[in-house]
Amino acid sequence: MPLMSFYILKRLAIGLATLLVASIVVFTVLEILPGDPARLMLGLGASEDAVAALRDQMGLNQPLIMRYLSWAGHLLMGDFGRSYTYAVPVKELIAERIAVSFPLASMALLLSTAIAIPVGLFAAARRGRTADLGIMSVTQLGLAIPNFWFALLLVYVFAVSLRLLPAGGFPGWSAGIGPALKALLLPAIALALPQAAILSRVTRSALIETLSEDYIRTARAKGLSRAAVLFHHALRNAMIPVLTILGLQFSFLLAGTIIIENVFYLPGLGRLIFQAITQRDLIVVESVIMVLVAAIILINLIVDLAYALVDPRLDGPR
Amino acid sequence: MIFRTLGTSARKYALFALTALLLSAMNAFAARSDLTLAMVLEPPHLDPTAGAAAAIDEIVYANIFEGLTRIGPDGAVKPALAASWEVSADEKTYVFHLQQGVRFHDGAAFDADDVKFSLDRARAPESTNAQKGLFTAIDEVEVMDPSTVRVSLKYPSGDFLYNMGWGDAVIVGRTSAAGNKEKPIGTGPFKFQNWAKGSQIVLAGNPDYWGEKPALDRATFRFIPDPAAATAALLAGDVQAFPSFPAPEAVPQFQADPRFEVVIGTTEGETILAENNARPPFDNPKVREAIAHAIDRKAVIDGAMFGFGTPIGSFFPPHHPAYVDLTGERKYDPELARKLLTEAGYPKGFRTTLKLPPPTYARRGGEIVAAQLRAVGIEADIIPVEWAQWLDQVFKGKDYDLTIVAHTEPNDLNIFARDDYYFNYRNPAFKALIAQIEATSDDAKRKALYQRAQGILSDDAPVAFLLQFPKLGIWDAKLQGLWKNYPIQANDLTAVKWTD
Numbered sequence: 001m002p003l004m005s006f007y008i009l010k011r012l013a014i015g016l017a018t019l020l021v022a023s024i025v026v027f028t029v030l031e032i033l034p035g036d037p038a039r040l041m042l043g044l045g046a047s048e049d050a051v052a053a054l055r056d057q058m059g060l061n062q063p064l065i066m067r068y069l070s071w072a073g074h075l076l077m078g079d080f081g082r083s084y085t086y087a088v089p090v091k092e093l094i095a096e097r098i099a100v101s102f103p104l105a106s107m108a109l110l111l112s113t114a115i116a117i118p119v120g121l122f123a124a125a126r127r128g129r130t131a132d133l134g135i136m137s138v139t140q141l142g143l144a145i146p147n148f149w150f151a152l153l154l155v156y157v158f159a160v161s162l163r164l165l166p167a168g169g170f171p172g173w174s175a176g177i178g179p180a181l182k183a184l185l186l187p188a189i190a191l192a193l194p195q196a197a198i199l200s201r202v203t204r205s206a207l208i209e210t211l212s213e214d215y216i217r218t219a220r221a222k223g224l225s226r227a228a229v230l231f232h233h234a235l236r237n238a239m240i241p242v243l244t245i246l247g248l249q250f251s252f253l254l255a256g257t258i259i260i261e262n263v264f265y266l267p268g269l270g271r272l273i274f275q276a277i278t279q280r281d282l283i284v285v286e287s288v289i290m291v292l293v294a295a296i297i298l299i300n301l302i303v304d305l306a307y308a309l310v311d312p313r314l315d316g317p318r
Numbered sequence: 319m320i321f322r323t324l325g326t327s328a329r330k331y332a333l334f335a336l337t338a339l340l341l342s343a344m345n346a347f348a349a350r351s352d353l354t355l356a357m358v359l360e361p362p363h364l365d366p367t368a369g370a371a372a373a374i375d376e377i378v379y380a381n382i383f384e385g386l387t388r389i390g391p392d393g394a395v396k397p398a399l400a401a402s403w404e405v406s407a408d409e410k411t412y413v414f415h416l417q418q419g420v421r422f423h424d425g426a427a428f429d430a431d432d433v434k435f436s437l438d439r440a441r442a443p444e445s446t447n448a449q450k451g452l453f454t455a456i457d458e459v460e461v462m463d464p465s466t467v468r469v470s471l472k473y474p475s476g477d478f479l480y481n482m483g484w485g486d487a488v489i490v491g492r493t494s495a496a497g498n499k500e501k502p503i504g505t506g507p508f509k510f511q512n513w514a515k516g517s518q519i520v521l522a523g524n525p526d527y528w529g530e531k532p533a534l535d536r537a538t539f540r541f542i543p544d545p546a547a548a549t550a551a552l553l554a555g556d557v558q559a560f561p562s563f564p565a566p567e568a569v570p571q572f573q574a575d576p577r578f579e580v581v582i583g584t585t586e587g588e589t590i591l592a593e594n595n596a597r598p599p600f601d602n603p604k605v606r607e608a609i610a611h612a613i614d615r616k617a618v619i620d621g622a623m624f625g626f627g628t629p630i631g632s633f634f635p636p637h638h639p640a641y642v643d644l645t646g647e648r649k650y651d652p653e654l655a656r657k658l659l660t661e662a663g664y665p666k667g668f669r670t671t672l673k674l675p676p677p678t679y680a681r682r683g684g685e686i687v688a689a690q691l692r693a694v695g696i697e698a699d700i701i702p703v704e705w706a707q708w709l710d711q712v713f714k715g716k717d718y719d720l721t722i723v724a725h726t727e728p729n730d731l732n733i734f735a736r737d738d739y740y741f742n743y744r745n746p747a748f749k750a751l752i753a754q755i756e757a758t759s760d761d762a763k764r765k766a767l768y769q770r771a772q773g774i775l776s777d778d779a780p781v782a783f784l785l786q787f788p789k790l791g792i793w794d795a796k797l798q799g800l801w802k803n804y805p806i807q808a809n810d811l812t813a814v815k816w817t818d
Contacts, residue, residue, distance in 0.1 A: 035706025039714060041362065042448040043370025054446045085362035086515065087499045096515055152546055159554040167554035168547050169540060172514050262544040265551070267516025275516075279362060280706050 011304050015297040022293040023075070023286075027068050030282050036060075037084050037280040058084055071286065080287040085279050090287045093272065097288075100170055101268040104184050104191070105253035111192035112199055113246065119196070120203025120242075125230060127208055135200070142197030151190035151263040158186060168264040187264045191257060195249050202245050206238035213237075239310045247303035251296045350816040351523075352536040353797070355809060356548060356557040358564045360516065360541040363499035366485040367440055370448035372726060372807040375485035376562075377519060377539050379808035382423075383488035383504035386414055386433065387479050393637065393728075393805030395479045399428070399489055399505060400467075409474035409759055416465045420528045422491040423509045430461040436489045437469070449486035449727075476759040477729065484728075485807065507532045507812055517541065521811075533799075533815035552578070552792060559793035561800055561809050566624035572792050579795045582626060584637045585804035587724040587787030589627075589679060591687055592712075594719055595780055596742035599670075604662035606779040610648040612655035612694040613687060619785050622683035627785040632772035633731055636786055637803055640768035644776040648783075655694040667695020670719040674700060675708040680722045683784065687722065716740050724787050728806050731771055732756070734780060743780035 038054040039046070055061055062070075074081060080090035123135045159167035165186055171179045210216065211234050219229045258270030269288060276284035361373035366383060380388060388398040397403075400414040420428040439445060441453035455475040460468045471478065481487060494503035502510045507529065508521040523535035540557055542548045545565035551557045552572070563569065572578045593600040593609065600606060615629035628636050631644030659667060674684040681702065688698045698720060703711065712718040718740075725733065733739050735752035748771065755767045776783075789804045799813035 033706075034710050035704070036710060036714070037706075039709050040706050041369055041371075042446065046370060046448045047450045049443065050446050050448065050450050053444050057446065087363050088515075093515060152550070155547075155550045155554070159556070160550055163554065167550040167556045168542070169551075169556060170514075170517050172517070263547050265517075265540070265542045265544065265547050267514065271516055275360070278705060281362075 007308065008301075008305070011301050015301060018297055019290070019293060023072055023290060024068075026286050026289045026293075027071065030285055031064055031067075033280070035280045037282060040280050041085060071283070075287070075290065081283045083276075083281055083284050085276075085281045086284075090284050093284060094269075094288060094291055097267060097269045097272045098291075099173060100184075100266055101254055101257070101270070103180075104188055104257070104266070104268060105250060107181075107184055107188035108191035108195065108253050109246070109250050111188055112196035112249070115192070115196040116199035117203055117242075119200040120207060121230065121235065123200065123204045124207035124211065124234075125226070127204075127211075132204075136204075139197040139201050142193055145194070147190050147194050148259045148263050150193060151187065151260055154186045154190055155263070168266065170266050183264075183266075187257075187260050187266060190260055190263075191253060195253070199242070199245055199249070203238065203242050206241045207234055210234045210237045236310060240307060243303050243306050243310065247299050251299050254295055255292045351534050352538070353534055353559065353811070353814065353816075354538040354540060354557045355559045355561060356540045356542045356551060357809075358541070358543055358548070358562065361519075364502040364510065364513075364519075365490075365498035366488055367436075367490060367495075368446050368448070368499065375807040376809050377521075378502055378504065378506075379485045379488075379806070380506060380810040380812055381508040381521060381537070382502050382506045382510055383485070383490070384506050385482055385484070385488045387483040389480070389483040389728075389806040389808075391801045391803065391805070391810070393803075395483050398483070399433075400482075403479070405759075410471045412469045412471070412478065413462070414467045414469070416467065417528055418465060420505050421526055422494060422505055423503045423524060424491065424494050426491050426493055426503075428489070428491070428505050429464040430467045431464075432489055432492055433467045434459045434461050435492045435495070437487075439490070439495065440487065447486055449484060452481040452484055452487055455481075474757045474759065476756060476764055480729065483806070508537060530812075532812045534811055537811055539809075559791075559797060559800060561789070561791050561793070562804075563790040563792045566626045566788075566790060569624070569626070569790055569792070577795055578792055579797070581791040581793075581800075581802050583789040583791060583801070583803040584628060584635060585726065585787045585789045586635055586728040586730070586806070587726040587804075588630060588633050588635065588730075589683070589722070589724040589784045589787050590633070591782040591784055592718075592721045592723060592741055593781055594716065594740075594742055595744075596716070597719060599662065599664060599668055600719065602662050603778065604658050605664065606782075607648075608655040608658035608662065608694065609691065609696070610779040610782045611651045611658065612696070613690055613782050613784070614650040615645065615784055616650075617690070618683050618686050621686045622679050623785065623788065626788040626790060628788070630783045630786050632775045632783055633725075633734065633781075634768070634772050635728075637805070638768075640765040640772075642769050642772055644772060647776045648779065652690075652694050659695060664695070667697065669697040669699070672698040672700050672720040672722070673708065673712055673718045674702050674722055675705055676702070677724075679724065679787070684722050687784075713740050716742060722784070726787070726807070731768070734775060741780050743778070745774065745778060745780075748774050748778075 038051050038058060038060065042051055042054060071081065082088065083090050083093060086093060119135055123132045126132045155167050158165045166183055170183050173180050216229055216233055219233050255269050257268060258274055261268040261271045273285060273288050357373060357376055359373045361371050361377060362369060364374060364378055366374050366378050384398045386398060386400040387395050390396045399417055399420065401417050402415045404413045416430060422428055437453065437456060437459045440447045441450065441456060455471045455473060455478060456469060457472045458470045462468055488504065490498060491503055507524050507527040509524045511520040511522045513519045518541065519539045521537045523532065542551055548560060548564055549568045552560055569580060573580045591613065593606055595601060619625060619627045619629065629645045630636065631647055634641050659665065672684055672688055674680045684700055688700055691698050712721050732752045734743055735749040737744065751767060751771050755764060755771065758764050758767060791800060791802065793800055796817050798815055798817050801810060
């Protein structure tokens, strides 16, 4: 067990260092970005003194390093600051968006795993036969179809024609679990399908690789059934690449879903960042990116821990 | 005979079905008093006196906040919180008689002190009002009694009553003004209810409204930036109105659908190809004239706007009573353009740049304009920029050759009289004319002056005038009372109702 905690400690330290570097990079890049947030807020007709007054109010006239230290210091104490444009605490904004993005990403991941693992298993078991070839060409299609196009197709079928589900928008969790989940269903399907295509291919190839290992032949030789070998020996050993892909996919689903969020006009994290960048709401962009960096580090940590569970040999200093 | 019988029974059946349909529709909608509208952009906050975003006014104007005066659907000035007013003979003193019994949404009584507070706040040195220019004529605001205010001007201003009708000049409460960005408190017929950021804003009817109560008691504004999503949301019935629909390419689909009403109106958005008059070769009037003649406005409208929009020959909206159509003065004539370029000393044309901000009209329009310029020998390299960059480089830094942008503020002819504006256009005669317009209040005289000003701009061609931006309104055919045109940035819901 002490070895296990060493492994975690090492991962944690790397995570913290990544956060620090990310904070410096994010802050610098955004500050270099041309564009004056105050001018952007007041528009074409504003007089110079009104813009100057607003710059002063927003604290944009202080030196860069002071602003970084003040921002990073507040961040450490859990204070994300106040949005320039919305004039509300950034923490509230992020919390509202995570309440959409996190359930959406989880739904999409569950859906894609539920589809991909059985499909991958089936294809690997039928390797080289018609069923395998059929499945692989369907997944090829799943990879090739752009997800926003697929999303629009879903909207036209289920919202415009059948009127079973809303075309978009999010009523909020206060409207009840039912309506909220209903609003997330189409976007989750649109997100899940391409992911499922990738995941099932990875599952299949990882399984095929393990199935050719010596210990599989040994297991079969000692009389175990094909199914038992597949589930107990091969699947567990094929899990490492599958877990890696799952971790990457969840990170992507948390923040990389802006296109789907746009098609369904969902108030998720992706749209918050996009909107904040175009409006030069720097403090929101900086804070959201830091939250995402932290989330991704956390996801990677969980994946690393899961590796150790699947493969106890990893548990130790290497 | 058999055909005839069939015809009658079919007709009878149709009539029956129609009646049944009508009855069920009446049952469903007779008491309908809620509306979900969609807008492309979400406002950054909801205080119209502290930001330029049109989206703020498109939610709060006339619904939540009211000014001394208001602008009606036809662009005319009407009384609002000021029930009436008197103007002194020298046109420098306005006495406003305020509405009685008005309360703010938080219960605070509205009186003359709120008017003084609002106007003084907007013109104070530390004010962040985006339209401070509206208040520059004001010398002093005095409270005569709780329902009377006297405003003294530094000089006569023909636009004063109009200016007081802008969203930036609304009256805010002394005690609630500071919180208006998050929770706007006004005197209007709708109260702010809640704001799910990134998603929607809900307004509820104000039962204590001082004026005529609107038919709606609940209005939801949804934000849908994606054109394909906007189309789907209307088709699915998730939203019942899109007063400024973002996808001209999808309009014919709605025009063919009897469930929807499509209303094409105009806005205050003069869309222009701006030229940097301080930079060679655009400092040469012949070059600017050549560009004006090189552009085929119809092709720009067809290509960039799918045929929606009105060609303009000067910087004035076609719906204004003082508008003159000057598009014939600078006709599309590539031959003449090449001749003018030769006279200007550029027989082989020249190379320049065209900076384009993100909106579709600019990006699509820019490619067409560049092609038209190429046809007369001007090679314009397209440089796409973001809004923030555009504001920084083009608008503030005046670092550009050519750019395309829509100027959406009403009554903004005077930008050509500003010395440090990004056009770098200077004409003392035009400046004097604008000053004269501002000091004139007689309608007939103003009209004549406005027309002269339009003529000067057409002659000088400081920029190339392309089109007046259209307002593409699409809503449920059973909905009435939304504005056709956009004389001011607003989605006034006070007259909106459902019919059967």
